Amino acid sequence: MTFAQKDSITVISFNIRYNNPGDGDNIWDNRKASCVNMAKMERPDFLCVQEAYFVQLDYLRQKLEGYDYIGVGRDDGKQGGEHMAILYRKDRFELIQHGDFWLSETPDVCSRGWDAVCHRIVTWGYFKDLRTGQNIYCFNTHLDHVGVTARRESVKLITARIKEIATDKKAPIFLTGDFNSDIESEIFKPLKKIMKQARENAPVTDHYGTFNGWGNAPNNIVIDHIFYNNATPILFQTLNTDKYGRWLISDHYPIKCVFVR
Structure with a gap:
């Protein structure tokens, strides 16, 4: 067994599309089984979802044996509204600490x-890898789709909070999310000082769009990203395939990266 197979960490970021009854043939009930198939086939260590309502998370937790999740609803800090939840493998990771903060002037x-x-909210967790003894940080978010100032200030806040929370300077750090911004956007300048983008740095990668608009968007809109520090990406993939039982399991494609130390 190679090091990559034994000790690698697989991270998936997935805007799962909220449970919208107005989505026609793309309603949650028609695609939820394919979302589960994706997770079972890809077997991520961390599955970071955006837009998930509690009913969607509850379904995933029931169907994905061996996973638990952290995260609260953005609208009330409980179960209300969308969650930026982090599902993690209980057999491999021990949850040490976790929290949430809002992307605002009063984040707490x-x-x-x-x-x-x-x-808008960030969910984060601090985990111990039971396989290697290594500690790991994972952050997950979804930036506003309208507010230009909000996106810029949100990245500044996220950068500051990562510096504040991630006190274990040797631990890998992952930041996932739908940033509603291309990687060349100036909003990422502060973040790029402390983290790198997986798509750009993995030796095996692709350049597909991540937002599909239920098949109506051009294939060059890349707004979903995985950032990292203290790790090495070896494989990045945009999971735009029909092998999960349905071609469009959301209006975004999941993105996946395999990391080693």
């Missing part, structure tokens, strides 16, 4: 920030 209370039209 449920709040909406700057010119955002929605509450």
